[in-house]
Amino acid sequence: MVSYNPSYVLSFLPGLLSALPLTLFIVVFTITVGSLFGGALSWAQLSGDKVLNAIAKAYIFIVRCTPPIVMLFMVFYGLPEFLKWWLGIDINSWSRTVFVIIAMILLFAASISEVFKSAFEAIPKGQLEAGLSIGLTGFQTFLRILLPQGFRIALPNITNAILNLLKDTALAYTIGLADVMGAGNLLIGRNLGNYSLETYTAVAIIYWVLALLLSLLDHTLEKSLDYNRN
Amino acid sequence: MNFQYILETFIKALSGIPVTLGITVVSIILSFIPALFLALGRLYKVKGVTKFAIVYLAFIRSTPPILLILFFYSLFPSLLNNLLKSTSINVFDLNPIIYAFVIFSLMTTGTLSEIIRSAILTVDKGQLEAAQAIGLTNTQAYLRIVFPQAIKSALPNLCNLVINLVKGTSLVFVMTVKDITAIAKIEAAYGYHYFESYFVIFVIYILICGLIQLVFHFLEKKVAII
Numbered sequence: 001m002v003s004y005n006p007s008y009v010l011s012f013l014p015g016l017l018s019a020l021p022l023t024l025f026i027v028v029f030t031i032t033v034g035s036l037f038g039g040a041l042s043w044a045q046l047s048g049d050k051v052l053n054a055i056a057k058a059y060i061f062i063v064r065c066t067p068p069i070v071m072l073f074m075v076f077y078g079l080p081e082f083l084k085w086w087l088g089i090d091i092n093s094w095s096r097t098v099f100v101i102i103a104m105i106l107l108f109a110a111s112i113s114e115v116f117k118s119a120f121e122a123i124p125k126g127q128l129e130a131g132l133s134i135g136l137t138g139f140q141t142f143l144r145i146l147l148p149q150g151f152r153i154a155l156p157n158i159t160n161a162i163l164n165l166l167k168d169t170a171l172a173y174t175i176g177l178a179d180v181m182g183a184g185n186l187l188i189g190r191n192l193g194n195y196s197l198e199t200y201t202a203v204a205i206i207y208w209v210l211a212l213l214l215s216l217l218d219h220t221l222e223k224s225l226d227y228n229r230n
Numbered sequence: 231m232n233f234q235y236i237l238e239t240f241i242k243a244l245s246g247i248p249v250t251l252g253i254t255v256v257s258i259i260l261s262f263i264p265a266l267f268l269a270l271g272r273l274y275k276v277k278g279v280t281k282f283a284i285v286y287l288a289f290i291r292s293t294p295p296i297l298l299i300l301f302f303y304s305l306f307p308s309l310l311n312n313l314l315k316s317t318s319i320n321v322f323d324l325n326p327i328i329y330a331f332v333i334f335s336l337m338t339t340g341t342l343s344e345i346i347r348s349a350i351l352t353v354d355k356g357q358l359e360a361a362q363a364i365g366l367t368n369t370q371a372y373l374r375i376v377f378p379q380a381i382k383s384a385l386p387n388l389c390n391l392v393i394n395l396v397k398g399t400s401l402v403f404v405m406t407v408k409d410i411t412a413i414a415k416i417e418a419a420y421g422y423h424y425f426e427s428y429f430v431i432f433v434i435y436i437l438i439c440g441l442i443q444l445v446f447h448f449l450e451k452k453v454a455i456i
Contacts, residue, residue, distance in 0.1 A: 069401060070428060073418075073424075167293075196300075204301070212292070
């Protein structure tokens with residue numbers, strides 16, 4: 001019979017939760033830097049510069065076609081080897097967290113730039129023109145008129161992108177990082193391969209709660225932004 | 231950088247393409263019928279279907295695929311072994327690709343049902359009513375009038391689904407299925423040529439996904455004429 005003891009799920013949770021800060025750190029750091037990079041990518045596409053546009057489009061196409069695990073392996077195994085061969089720099093001693101974050105930023109930037117771009121395109125052009133015509137500079141118009149409106153439009157897609165990022169971060173265990181997923185696998189190893197179903201359930205519960213909190217946050221933000229508008 | 235090695239690995243990794251595409255195609259075929267019923271059930275407001283679909287989608291959407299794979303890969307073999315104890319089938323001789331089919335179908339069903347539902351919703355309700363008015367049965371009306379029109383709006387989303395599925399199958403190496411990624415991983419560990427190996431499959435994945443996008447682009451053009 002398949003043994004499954006629900007009480008173990010609860011007893012495994014505290015140990016797994018101790019790895020949660022690392023997962024959250026990776027996610028938050030990636031969102032911050034990745035959004036900047038993604039913003040630059042969408043700016044390159046909207047700026048009208050043909051070369052920049054082509055570069056950004058090519059980057060997004062390539063990342064869209066790359067499985068997250070392959071990106072992670074390329075960055076973790078490939079980057080040190082490549083840099084050593086190319087520039088003679090040794091980065092093998094860097095923490096695994098750094099490699100995970102680099103890979104996640106590369107992935108997240110591409111998906112979030114598409115979100116930014118479509119949100120920006122959804123704002124009526126008159127808004128930009130109106131902002132400029134009352135004497136705001138281009139930057140002020142962007143910051144005070146376009147960004148708040150764009151953010152509201154983009155919010156559901158941003159949530160989706162963050163959710164996907166959270167799921168991709170779970171792959172970090174394959175290179176030996178002890179995030180929530182990695183802690184789960186270590187726990188199974190420590191139990192000599194037993195209670196794997198209970199452990200995975202506990203890990204899944206953590207991800208479910210994170211996703212639930214994320215969608216609740218999205219929901220309240222959307223509501224409060226709607227309220228301000230009316 | 232060893233170009234001879236890159237070429238050799240490229241040819242070896244190519245032999246993983248049938249596995250990758252096989253899992254993709256089989257998962258879509260297996261999940262199509264349940265997804266269709268789920269979508270129609272929601273459209274016709276069959277009791278319980280909407281609630282089930284929302285809960286199911288929420289769970290699948292918020293669980294990392296790698297976790298689902300590991301969970302079911304620890305569950306299925308012992309479960310099947312238990313069920314098939316009386317028969318002479320040895321579960322542990324089964325090709326693990328079968329588990330991959332099941333898991334990826336489970337993951338695809340939710341997304342596919344959403345795609346089908348939104349595609350059917352884009353077809354004007356008058357079309358179905360007109361078809362019924364001229365005496366077609368419900369099945370005929372759907373098959374001949376609604377679906378051909380719905381396909382048009384479903385194609386871009388289907389393209390996305392297929393690409394995500396191809397990318398998702400790269401995780402099957404944890405189930406010892408030898409797809410493109412698994413072959414590259416073995417090659418990399420064998421000769422310590424990590425960068426070359428992963429670069430090779432990076433290129434292969436770009437080629438596959440580029441081709442898929444081309445095919446869908448062609449299909450979209452073809453459908454647009456109708």
